[in-house]
Amino acid sequence: xxxxxxxxxxxxxxxxxxxxxxxxxxxxxxxxxxxxxxxxxxxxxxxxxxxxxxxxxxxxxxxxxxxxxxxxxxxxxxxxxxxxxxxxxxxxxxxxxxxxxxxxxxxxxxxxxxxxxxxxxxxxxxxxxxxxxxxxxxxxxxxxxxxxxxxxxxxxxxxxxxxxxxxxxxxxxxxxxxxxxxxxxxxxxxxxxxxxxxxxxxxxxxxxxxxxxxxxxxxxxxxxxxxxxxxxxxxxxxxxxxxxxxxxxxxxxxxxxxxxxxxxxxxxxxxxxxxxxxxxxxxxxxxxxxxxxxxxxxxxxxxxxxxxxxxxxxxxxxxxxxxxxxxxxxxxxxxxxxxxxxxxxxxxxxxxxxxxxxxxxxxxxxxxxxxxxxxxxxxxxxxxxxxxxxxxxxxx
Numbered sequence: 001x002x003x004x005x006x007x008x009x010x011x012x013x014x015x016x017x018x019x020x021x022x023x024x025x026x027x028x029x030x031x032x033x034x035x036x037x038x039x040x041x042x043x044x045x046x047x048x049x050x051x052x053x054x055x056x057x058x059x060x061x062x063x064x065x066x067x068x069x070x071x072x073x074x075x076x077x078x079x080x081x082x083x084x085x086x087x088x089x090x091x092x093x094x095x096x097x098x099x100x101x102x103x104x105x106x107x108x109x110x111x112x113x114x115x116x117x118x119x120x121x122x123x124x125x126x127x128x129x130x131x132x133x134x135x136x137x138x139x140x141x142x143x144x145x146x147x148x149x150x151x152x153x154x155x156x157x158x159x160x161x162x163x164x165x166x167x168x169x170x171x172x173x174x175x176x177x178x179x180x181x182x183x184x185x186x187x188x189x190x191x192x193x194x195x196x197x198x199x200x201x202x203x204x205x206x207x208x209x210x211x212x213x214x215x216x217x218x219x220x221x222x223x224x225x226x227x228x229x230x231x232x233x234x235x236x237x238x239x240x241x242x243x244x245x246x247x248x249x250x251x252x253x254x255x256x257x258x259x260x261x262x263x264x265x266x267x268x269x270x271x272x273x274x275x276x277x278x279x280x281x282x283x284x285x286x287x288x289x290x291x292x293x294x295x296x297x298x299x300x301x302x303x304x305x306x307x308x309x310x311x312x313x314x315x316x317x318x319x320x321x322x323x324x325x326x327x328x329x330x331x332x333x334x335x336x337x338x339x340x341x342x343x344x345x346x347x348x349x350x351x352x353x354x355x356x357x358x359x360x361x362x363x364x365x366x367x368x369x370x371x372x373x374x375x376x377x378x379x380x381x382x383x384x385x386x387x388x389x390x391x392x393x394x395x396x
Contacts, residue, residue, distance in 0.1 A: 002028040003091045004327025004359030004388065008075030010084040014042055014051035017085040021074065022055050025089035028358065033059065033089040035097055035190065037134075037329065038066035038177075039073075039363040041084045045167050048175040049182055051085055056180055059089075063097050065190050067136045067165035068175040071337065071344065071364035073330055076352050078344030080337050080364060081168075088361025090327060090388070095131075096193040098124045099179040103186045104142060120147055122186075126155060130193045132200070132386060134329065135162035135369055138174040141185035144378060148369055151376045159200050160376040161386040162189060163331035163365025197389030199322050202370035204274045204382050205309030205336070206255050206302040209246060210238035212267050215297050223256075223287045226299065230285030238301060249303035256289050259298035260373035267298060273372050274302050276380070304381060306340050313347065313383055317354045322389035327359030331384045334364045340381075347383045 007024025009017035018038065026033050038055040040048045048068035056064045072079050074086030102122040120143070133155070137144040144164060151160055167173025178188035192198070213234065217225035226234040239250055257272025264271060279288035293299065328351055337344040344364075351360050369376065370384035 002030065002326070002359065005029055005089045006074045006358050006361040007087045008072070008077055008079065008084065010079055010082060012083050014040060014047055014083055014085060015054045017083070018051040018055040019058060021085040021087040022058055024075070025087040025361070026060060029089060029091045031091055033061050034063060034092040034095065035090045036061055036064045037088040037361055038064060039086045039361070040066070040068050041070060041072045041079060041082060042068060043083065043168055045169070045173045045175045045184065047083070048167070052175065052177045052182055055085070055087065056177065062180065063099055063190065065099060065134065065136065065178045065188060067177065067188070067363070068167050068173070069165055069363035069365070070168055070334055073332065073348050073360070073362040073364070076345065076348060078332070078337050078348055078364065080344045086361050086363065088329060092196070094195040096129070098191040099188070100124050100191060101178055101181065101183065101186060101188050102142065118143055123155070124191050126158065127193055130158050130191060131196045132159045132161060132198050133189055133191045134386065135160050135187055135189040136165050136176055137162070137187035138176060138185050139164045139166065139366060140171045140174065142187045144187065144367070148376050148378050159371045160369050161200055161329070161331070161384055162369040163363065163384065164367035164378070165363070166366045197322060199320050199387045199389065200371055201316050201320065201385040201387065202368070202372050202379060202382055203309070203313040203316050204379065205312050206257070206274045206304045207308040207312070208257060208268065208272070208300045208302050209242060209250070210301050212259065212298050212300045215293055215295050215299055218293055218295050221289045221292050223289060223293060224284065231287040232280055232282060232285040235287065235301065246303060249305050253304060255302035255304060257300050257302045258291070258293055259300070262298055267300060272300060272302065273377060309336065309340060310346065310350070313350050317351065320387060322387055325355050325387045325389060328355065328385055328387045330360055330362035331365045331368045332362065333368055333381045333383070334366055335381045336383065337364055351385065
């Protein structure tokens with residue numbers, strides 16, 4: 001018997017699919033599940049709700065978390081753009097499991113303040129034995145970037161893993177569910193504590209090109225100078241020295257990585273927080289990055305392709321310090337799957353190869369949450385993974 005299981009069912013009858021996926025996920029367990037995740041891919045939010053409600057009814061635990069999505073992962077497969085339900089179940093008697101729902105409160109601007117203030121409420125009280133939190137958020141109604149980037153201040157040392165959930169119709173079509181409720185805004189998740197062995201992986205799927213450089217002039221997210229040269233001129237210098245195949249990758253989408261450890265002797269793949277280059281101004285020779293980059297930071301241009309993504313994920317999984325991995329949650333970007341690889345199954349099959357068995361579930365996200373170099377971030381084009389190792393001793 002196992003501690004983790006997963007299931008997948010495809011078809012227009014999503015209530016029946018939910019029943020099948022949950023049954024597949026819980027059947028291998030060595031007892032009733034302590035935690036179940038369910039993800040529903042449907043053409044409308046109205047179709048998500050009855051499937052989610054049915055999954056919560058039959059899961060065998062009140063700790064059911066999930067969301068609607070444009071694609072789901074389970075049963076060694078990824079399914080994108082079709083009606084399907086995936087389920088993931090875990091037997092975690094040693095864990096403390098606290099589902100939560102987060103909401104945003106808006107306060108009027110005080111005198112002298114230019115903008116209203118936002119406060120996020122609903123996070124469980126932190127404890128010394130907290131291990132990890134899984135977060136599923138609606139990007140249209142929840143300040144996910146600000147919450148995740150500041151999580152180190154309010155949730156010190158707590159890794160966040162998860163994804164941004166969106167319905168196929170965009171704004172207003174997200175459905176989140178936790179603790180028996182279905183909501184259309186905010187965020188839901190679960191805080192895990194106790195005697196758990198877990199590890200996180202964020203595969204950014206990018207490889208560096210050109211040298212590392214120091215940002216010598218910048219304002220907010222606009223880079224004016226790199227290594228004392230016009231940023232655009234520096235980029236052109238680097239690209240001119242690349243082989244033709246790498247030039248095509250630059251044209252398809254240029255990235256910039258910000259070194260996470262300024263004092264490292266070398267900064268190679270995996271040592272950077274990778275963000276997009278979102279624009280250029282030839283008149284002033286500037287580049288616009290997808291994040292604020294301060295003067296003095298070390299950066300390096302990156303490109304992304306299927307080969308780099310495959311190599312990066314395989315390398316990171318091989319270096320995991322859990323032995324063995326018994327189960328995992330996988331949050332893969334909608335820009336991966338069949339948009340990057342030959343099909344939708346690449347990330348889950350790579351992870352299953354490492355596990356050597358079942359116990360992988362997740363969904364295709366519109367943004368992925370995970371820690372890099374000890375800090376939580378929201379990413380794009382990544383595979384963010386929460387892996388579970390052998391069980392600890394049972395708690396009371």
